[in-house]
Amino acid sequence: MAARRRAPPEGERARALEIVERLERAMPEARIALRFEDPLQLLVAVILSAQSTDAGVNRVTPALFAAFPDAAALARAAPEELVPLIRSLGLHRNKARAIVGAARAIVAHHGAQVPRSRAALEALPGVGPKTAGVVLVHLGAEAAFPVDTHVGRLARRMGLSRAADPDGVEVDLRALLPVERWGRGHQLLVWHGRRCCAARAPACSRCPVADLCPRRGVPEAIRR
Ligand code: SF4
Numbered sequence: 001m002a003a004r005r006r007a008p009p010e011g012e013r014a015r016a017l018e019i020v021e022r023l024e025r026a027m028p029e030a031r032i033a034l035r036f037e038d039p040l041q042l043l044v045a046v047i048l049s050a051q052s053t054d055a056g057v058n059r060v061t062p063a064l065f066a067a068f069p070d071a072a073a074l075a076r077a078a079p080e081e082l083v084p085l086i087r088s089l090g091l092h093r094n095k096a097r098a099i100v101g102a103a104r105a106i107v108a109h110h111g112a113q114v115p116r117s118r119a120a121l122e123a124l125p126g127v128g129p130k131t132a133g134v135v136l137v138h139l140g141a142e143a144a145f146p147v148d149t150h151v152g153r154l155a156r157r158m159g160l161s162r163a164a165d166p167d168g169v170e171v172d173l174r175a176l177l178p179v180e181r182w183g184r185g186h187q188l189l190v191w192h193g194r195r196c197c198a199a200r201a202p203a204c205s206r207c208p209v210a211d212l213c214p215r216r217g218v219p220e221a222i223r224r
Pocket of ligand 1: 157158196197198202203204207208209210211213214215218
């Protein structure tokens with residue numbers, strides 16, 4: 001995580017909070033779309049979701065979780081055994097290696113339980129800051145504001161961050177919003193990015209936060 005920056009002005013914090021509150025009113029149903037029943041399934045699903053859709057992940061995980069029901073089963077497997085079950089996803093060989101490597105570390109160092117701290121999660125093979133943050137948020141284990149491609153794009157368009165890298169965006173968003181809004185803020189920005197503020201053609205004319213958004217870096221020609 002990048003170093004802490006100077007506290008943002010009160011007006012910017014109020015604007016950020018208003019954006020999150022309006023998105024909450026517009027999309028109270030916003031929830032993680034990945035399906036999971038326990039912390040290990042959550043971790044595996046988030047690893048699989050890199051550069052893949054949640055729907056695509058949800059199609060492969062029932063068979064994967066049935067074949068490998070716990071960390072011990074995954075730790076005993078060779079990565080090649082997972083490949084046929086996740087072949088429809090991009091980067092499936094890398095993801096298979098990451099899942100088995102993470103499971104082996106979880107069994108070896110964490111009593112076969114998914115760790116509940118950012119430091120321990122990020123120490124697992126194949127687990128970066130975004131994956132760790134999403135797991136922490138949905139386990140309610142530690143405050144985090146995970147920054148994926150949607151959150152980064154929206155934060156920059158909305159003028160909430162000028163950072164180009166996810167770590168820098170997370171630092172800016174954490175400074176703007178109270179800690180109890182971080183996890184929900186992440187989820188709402190992800191949904192708003194999928195439903196309205198799309199990468200190629202943001203639907204500014206029907207956006208619930210249009211009057212709060214400077215639309216930075218959004219050419220007039222691509223707005224709808
Ligand atoms: S006004 Fe446009 S650019 Fe700004 S958040 Fe809404 S859809 Fe995205």
